[in-house]
Amino acid sequence: MPNIRDIKKKTLGVKNTQQITRAMKMVSTAKLRQATIRLNATMLYLRKLEQMTADVREVLSTDSPIQTGFDHRPVKNIGVVVVAGERGLCGSFNSDIFKFSMSFLNSISGTGSQLFLIGNKARDYFKRYPKLPVIGFDFLINSNSSVDVVRKAARHAINCYTSKKIDELWIIFSEFVSILERRLTKVRLLPIDSSAKGGKIGKSEKKRVAGELIFDPSPEKLLSDLIPRYVEGLFMRALLESAASEQSARMIAMGAATDRAEDIIEQLTLTYNRTRQALITKELSEVIAGADSLAN
Numbered sequence: 001m002p003n004i005r006d007i008k009k010k011t012l013g014v015k016n017t018q019q020i021t022r023a024m025k026m027v028s029t030a031k032l033r034q035a036t037i038r039l040n041a042t043m044l045y046l047r048k049l050e051q052m053t054a055d056v057r058e059v060l061s062t063d064s065p066i067q068t069g070f071d072h073r074p075v076k077n078i079g080v081v082v083v084a085g086e087r088g089l090c091g092s093f094n095s096d097i098f099k100f101s102m103s104f105l106n107s108i109s110g111t112g113s114q115l116f117l118i119g120n121k122a123r124d125y126f127k128r129y130p131k132l133p134v135i136g137f138d139f140l141i142n143s144n145s146s147v148d149v150v151r152k153a154a155r156h157a158i159n160c161y162t163s164k165k166i167d168e169l170w171i172i173f174s175e176f177v178s179i180l181e182r183r184l185t186k187v188r189l190l191p192i193d194s195s196a197k198g199g200k201i202g203k204s205e206k207k208r209v210a211g212e213l214i215f216d217p218s219p220e221k222l223l224s225d226l227i228p229r230y231v232e233g234l235f236m237r238a239l240l241e242s243a244a245s246e247q248s249a250r251m252i253a254m255g256a257a258t259d260r261a262e263d264i265i266e267q268l269t270l271t272y273n274r275t276r277q278a279l280i281t282k283e284l285s286e287v288i289a290g291a292d293s294l295a296n
Helices: 004-059 065-071 094-108 120-126 147-162 203-211 218-293
Strands: 077-083 112-118 168-178 181-190
Touching: 004 168, 004 218, 077 094, 077 120, 077 147, 077 218, 094 120, 094 168, 094 181, 094 218, 112 120, 112 147, 147 168, 147 181, 147 218, 168 218, 181 218
Parallel strands: 077 112, 077 168
Antiparallel strands: 168 181
16 A cells, blocks of 8 residues: 555655756746747848848849859868757757758768857767767857847858858758747758848849949948848847747747646545545554444
């Protein structure tokens, strides 16, 4: 028969854990709201920036120095930015990112790869694979980093591309779709796809509009400033998408843990009541048996 004291002790421990998981769910809900607000603001900025970049590229010839500097070239080394979480307790969020990243790295195994890792979990995970070269950053960067830190990281990656240490730059992150859904995504940052169009403006309309524009400074100067800003914006978007996805995953995981704790408490309470009732019944039986023996 279970010990009543042990059952009460276990019930108290589960209740304490439930309080922690419930608090973590509330914190994740608040952080998710903040992350989605920042993400929506960043997406609006990116759409405008993409449109401006496409407009300027339309009026530049293909042999322009800035165009050729960010154009396709033979791929020998690929840089991969992996954006993971800072902490655990978020379900399969981090493990899904790592499986997706390893699948992508295996698909490009014929070329060299250089890793840029964002998030403590990414750094901890890829320590298991010392053969994978990590360029990394000489500073810590995560989803809570300031805009200046993200800009510094993006410039570092761009410099690796312009110095031809890498020939392509990809970023892998978890795209936030909704609270209940996230999508593993890989996006090529560099070279920028020349067929991409900003916003919903068609190509023919872009040419007509671009022909009526007067650029000051020159289009080359504008584009040389716009492309790094665009890549920085994509960096920030990936971090915010990942942060929102991580918080939604943690909120769901902690909600499930809280519900499971409630089920365990109900089971323990039922076991406690049954055990207590059995003990009372046993004591009554002993008292009655003792009284009967004295009467005889």
